[in-house]
Every structure is written in structure tokens, then in C-alpha cells.
Amino acid sequence: MHVLRSRWVGFLLAATWLIASPADASPRTYIKSICLSPEILEVDLLEVFTLPVGCELIDCCPGCPAADALDWRIRIGGKSVEAATLSFEGLADPAALKVEGAAEHTPDGATLMRGRSRLLNLTLPEQGRVPLAGLRLRLDPDFLGHAAGSGRRDETLDVVEVSIEQMLGSVAVNEFLLRYRLKSCGVLEPCDVVKQQGKQGADDSVVLLDGRDGADVCVNDEVRRGVTSTLVGNVKTKGSCTSSIVGVFSRDNAMAMLEDPPWTDTCGDEVAAALGPAWDMPVNLWLGKMIFVPDPGPIATQDLLAANALYDENKVGIAFVEKQRKQIPTDPGTLAKVALACQGLGGLESAGLYVKDQLNVYYGPVTVTGQSCDDRNMVLVGPAANNTTLAHELGHALSLHGGELEWGHSNDVPGMTPANIMWVGDSKIRTHFSLGQAFRFNVNKLSMLNKNGPRQGPERDCPPKPSETAPEPDFECPGLALDWSRP
Ligand SMILES: [Zn+2]
Known part of the structure; x- marks a missing residue:
């Protein structure tokens, strides 16, 4: 993200992640920067990351024997942190977990105090899902009170470090270093305001x-929060700045996008953002027999529910609405048409298995996990898909698409983590769309939301991934990894 010096740096500024590329024998390092406000008491330091099984991860110990249990050596430093919680999912024997040092047992993991602690006997299943750990920081409220009343904007107030060494016996098989920089938001004086109208939920937009x-x-990509009303400092007329916008993202409403809002050069402006209902995108489900899954109907129902929940939690403002579901005939000719759907749709449309200008999702005898065709209204889901595959493929349909930019996958994009829904490969749980992604889903010309017609509104042409020809920052498009602090 690319914040120019400004008075807008928010009370709840989005977090930025940088992932240092793993180098030999050095820990995988995650760096997060966040501006501190009295409202922030808890922060997801790293939403989710995988515990290694043997040497599955890139920088895992080469040649190490396969493990059935690991110990973690943990060190937490920083004066603003009160404690951290670690929650595990998928341990083979959660009851076997033991804690030592500055730590206490909790039902699903441990609470860790500042200083050193050890978690012993993290048991790994013989097969199946890799266990996951979520790390959350609890900040010291006294430090927050102190910090809120002082400090120049962007001044570093504290650095919190969490170091985790994953030990197999006496050998460190994987290491993480999580570094968290707390900055001052500065104090924002009352001046101009964004007012949301027609808000349906009670969430912090x-x-x-x-x-x-x-x-x-000229400020770019400032992120602020507010349930219905948001202070934004003094915002003037656009002048010679490239972009002047207000975008509002919330759980149950469509994204509101105002270009050149009626700001004046003086204080006291109130810009109204009218929030309509979330955009409905019709989805046609075409259900064919899959290997081991004679009836994919229940899976399709669950996938659609999961996709809607994920788009909602990430405030995308798009709802996928089932229009119809139909069985795909089992004759070899039709099955072949579905298997080769991405190579051309002529056959499917005339077979009554395709609706123009709407999303068509095929569950069938395909070899892919999931695929978004060049005709972005077509998505294939195969038997090896998981419960976020459909949400991922729909992300491609909503403009994160294009082979030359690796399909808009978030791997290797600075600031992204494996929790991102567009991350592929070593991700077991994907829960997250960034604000930069949500912006593209709504506003990009190539998003099927705009091409199919549900949305009428200002459009932009933001690349699905930063590249040499389209580097960030860019005044037209927010950074792909631009984000907001949950919740
Ligand atoms: Zn993909």
C-alpha cells in the first residue's frame, strides 16, 4: 500500500503485510504495520498459517525425518503486548499438548505472555489435513491509552516480535518471525464527514x-472506518489530483463508489454515500456425476453458501443467487462437452446447459480442482475441490483473471498471506479477500458483475496482479493487497 503523507492516516488503518522470501536457514519473516487507535484491543497477527508436516514447507528442514509431534519454542517481546493466544485446529491429539514457561493452557491452544514459553507435543495426524494455528495479539490497554493521546502521525510507538521455532527433538525444522510495528494514527480534527445512507447492517464499514x-x-488509498459516519479530515476539491473517490464497503450492502465527490476547500462538508442492497449475481448450477460423488447437489449447495459467507465477511457486497440447478445428462457426448467446456461453449448452449450473461457453474467429470474459463461466465468444479474452490473461481470471474498475470493469484504479492482466497498451493484454509480485491470485483470493467449487467456505476481497469508493466502504487487502482483490519 502506498500512503502519501497526509492527514488522513486513519484511526483504523489497514494492515500491510510483507513476506520476506525465505532464505536458507533464516526464519520466514512476516512484517505487519498498523496504526494504533484506542478501539484496537486485539489484532490477528497472522490469521492462519500451517504447521509443517515433515518437510512440506519450502524452508522446512531438508532431510529431516518425518515427525509425529513437534515442540514450539516461542518468544514474545514488545511493551505494548499483554498476551498472545494461539488456537490450533486439526491436531491429532489436542489433549496431549503441554505448556511450559510464560504460557497457560486454553481449550484449543494456549495463552502466551511476554517472554519465553514452550508448547510441547503438537501431534500431527498421519494423513489428512495439516494442523493450523491462528495467532492473535492482545494489546495492553494502558499502553493504548497512553499512545492515543500522544505521538506524531506515523511515529513508531512499539515493535512487537513473535518468534516461533518448530522443533523436532533438538532440530529446528521451521521458524517464523512475526514482526509487528505499531504506529501512531495522529489525532484527526473534526472537519469533513462521509455519511452512509441506507446502511443495512451494523458493521463497521x-x-x-x-x-x-x-x-x-494528493492522497491515495486511505482507509477509514465508521458504522454510519466517518471523519476524514479536510478533503478539498480534486484540483490537479488524478483521483478523487469515496468507496464504501459493508457487509450487507453493495459497494458505494463516488467519483469526484462534492468536497469543498473548507471544513464542514458532508458527503453522502447511498448504499443500495448487495448486488445479486444469478448462478446456474449444472450438476454431473463425479468420481466418488454420484450427486454433487449437496456439495454445490454448501459451496454456494460458503462463497456467499466469504464474500459477505470480506464486505464485497455481492450475493450469488441460485437461479436454477439441473442434472447434466449422462450420455458420453454431453459429458465430453462438459469436460471440455473451457474449449468452447457452442455445444453446451445448444444442449440447454448454459445461460448467457449469467454465471454457469459445472460440477462434473473434469480433471481440474476448479477452473474459470476464458468465457468468465463458466466455472468448472471437480471432485478434488475444497469448500473454498468455488469462491476462488468466482474471484476469477470477477476480473482476477488473465494467464499472463498468473490468474490474479495472490501468491508472491507483497502483503498477501496463505489465508487469501486467491492464494493457491499450500493453503488449507482460505478466508480472506483484500480490499484491493473487493474493489476490483466491483469496479473492474472485466468483472462479470459489470459485464453481465447487475451493476451500473463507475468502472476502472485494474490489473489482477501487480507486474512490471503495471506496478503499484497507482492512483487509479488501489494496491491489490490494500486491506483493512478485521473485524
Ligand atoms: Zn485460480
């Missing part, structure tokens, strides 16, 4: 801003 600030600086 995310307000995205570009424009000219009180100091005549």
Missing part, C-alpha cells in the same frame, strides 16, 4: 478515499 487533502497533498 470500510471507507476508501483518494483525493486532495487540507495540505494540498
Whole structure:
């Protein structure tokens, strides 16, 4: 993300992750920067990461024997942190977990105090899903009170470090270093306001801003929060700035996008963002027999529910609505048409297995886990899919698409983690769309939301992935990894 110096740096500024590429014998390092406000008491330090099984991870110990249990050596430092919680999922024998040092047992893991602690006997299943751990920081409220009343904007207030060494006996098989920088948000004086109208939920909406600030600086990708009303400092007329927008993202409403909002150069402006209902995207489900799955109907129902929940939690503002579901005939000719669906749809449309200008999802005898065709209204889901595959493929349909940019996959994009739904490969649980992705789903010309017609509104042409020809920052498009702090 690329914040120019401005008065807008928010009370709840989005978090930025940098993942240092793993080097030999050095820990995989995650760096997060966040501006501190009195409202933040808990922060997901790393939403989810995988415990290694043997040497599955890139920087896992080469040549080490396969493990059935690991011990973690943990060190937590930083004056703003009160404690951290670690929650495990998928351990073979959760009851076998023991804690030592500055730690306490909890039902699903441990609470870790500042200092050193050890978690012993993290048991790995012989097969199946890799266990996962979620790490959450609890900040010291006294430190927050102190920090909120002082500090220049962007001044570093504290650095929290969590180091985790995963030990197999006396050998470190994997190491993480999580470094968390707390910065001051600065104090924002009352001046201009964004007011949301027609808000359906009670969630803390995310307000995205570009424009000219009180100091005549063109600001880009500022993220602010507010249930219905958000202070934004002084925002002036666009002037010579490239972009002046207000975008509002919330759980149950469509994204509101205002271009060149009616700001004036003086304080006291109230810009109204009208929030309509979430955009409905019709989905046609075409259900064919799959290997081991004679009736994919229940799976399709679950996948659609899961996709809607994920898009909702990430405030995308798009709802996928089942229009119809139909069995795919089992004759070899039709099955072949489905298996080769991405090579051309002529056959499917005339066979009554395709609806133009709507999403068509095929569960069938395909070899892929999931695929989004060049005709982005077509998505294939295969028998090896998991419960986030459909949400992932729909992300491609909503403009994260294009072979030359690796399909908009979030791997290797600075600031992204394996929790991102567009991450492929070593991700077991994907829960997250970034704000940069949600913006593209809504606003990109190539998003089927715009091409199919449900949405009418300002459009942009933001690449599915930063590249040499389309580097970030870019005033037209928020950074792909631009994000907001959950919840
Ligand atoms: Zn993909």
C-alpha cells in the first residue's frame, strides 16, 4: 500500500503485510504495520498459517525425518503486548499438548505472555489435513491509552516480535518471525464527514478515499472506518489530483463508489454515500456425476453458501443467487462437452446447459480442482475441490483473471498471506479477500458483475496482479493487497 503523507492516516488503518522470501536457514519473516487507535484491543497477527508436516514447507528442514509431534519454542517481546493466544485446529491429539514457561493452557491452544514459553507435543495426524494455528495479539490497554493521546502521525510507538521455532527433538525444522510495528494514527480534527445512507447492517464499514487533502497533498488509498459516519479530515476539491473517490464497503450492502465527490476547500462538508442492497449475481448450477460423488447437489449447495459467507465477511457486497440447478445428462457426448467446456461453449448452449450473461457453474467429470474459463461466465468444479474452490473461481470471474498475470493469484504479492482466497498451493484454509480485491470485483470493467449487467456505476481497469508493466502504487487502482483490519 502506498500512503502519501497526509492527514488522513486513519484511526483504523489497514494492515500491510510483507513476506520476506525465505532464505536458507533464516526464519520466514512476516512484517505487519498498523496504526494504533484506542478501539484496537486485539489484532490477528497472522490469521492462519500451517504447521509443517515433515518437510512440506519450502524452508522446512531438508532431510529431516518425518515427525509425529513437534515442540514450539516461542518468544514474545514488545511493551505494548499483554498476551498472545494461539488456537490450533486439526491436531491429532489436542489433549496431549503441554505448556511450559510464560504460557497457560486454553481449550484449543494456549495463552502466551511476554517472554519465553514452550508448547510441547503438537501431534500431527498421519494423513489428512495439516494442523493450523491462528495467532492473535492482545494489546495492553494502558499502553493504548497512553499512545492515543500522544505521538506524531506515523511515529513508531512499539515493535512487537513473535518468534516461533518448530522443533523436532533438538532440530529446528521451521521458524517464523512475526514482526509487528505499531504506529501512531495522529489525532484527526473534526472537519469533513462521509455519511452512509441506507446502511443495512451494523458493521463497521470500510471507507476508501483518494483525493486532495487540507495540505494540498494528493492522497491515495486511505482507509477509514465508521458504522454510519466517518471523519476524514479536510478533503478539498480534486484540483490537479488524478483521483478523487469515496468507496464504501459493508457487509450487507453493495459497494458505494463516488467519483469526484462534492468536497469543498473548507471544513464542514458532508458527503453522502447511498448504499443500495448487495448486488445479486444469478448462478446456474449444472450438476454431473463425479468420481466418488454420484450427486454433487449437496456439495454445490454448501459451496454456494460458503462463497456467499466469504464474500459477505470480506464486505464485497455481492450475493450469488441460485437461479436454477439441473442434472447434466449422462450420455458420453454431453459429458465430453462438459469436460471440455473451457474449449468452447457452442455445444453446451445448444444442449440447454448454459445461460448467457449469467454465471454457469459445472460440477462434473473434469480433471481440474476448479477452473474459470476464458468465457468468465463458466466455472468448472471437480471432485478434488475444497469448500473454498468455488469462491476462488468466482474471484476469477470477477476480473482476477488473465494467464499472463498468473490468474490474479495472490501468491508472491507483497502483503498477501496463505489465508487469501486467491492464494493457491499450500493453503488449507482460505478466508480472506483484500480490499484491493473487493474493489476490483466491483469496479473492474472485466468483472462479470459489470459485464453481465447487475451493476451500473463507475468502472476502472485494474490489473489482477501487480507486474512490471503495471506496478503499484497507482492512483487509479488501489494496491491489490490494500486491506483493512478485521473485524
Ligand atoms: Zn485460480
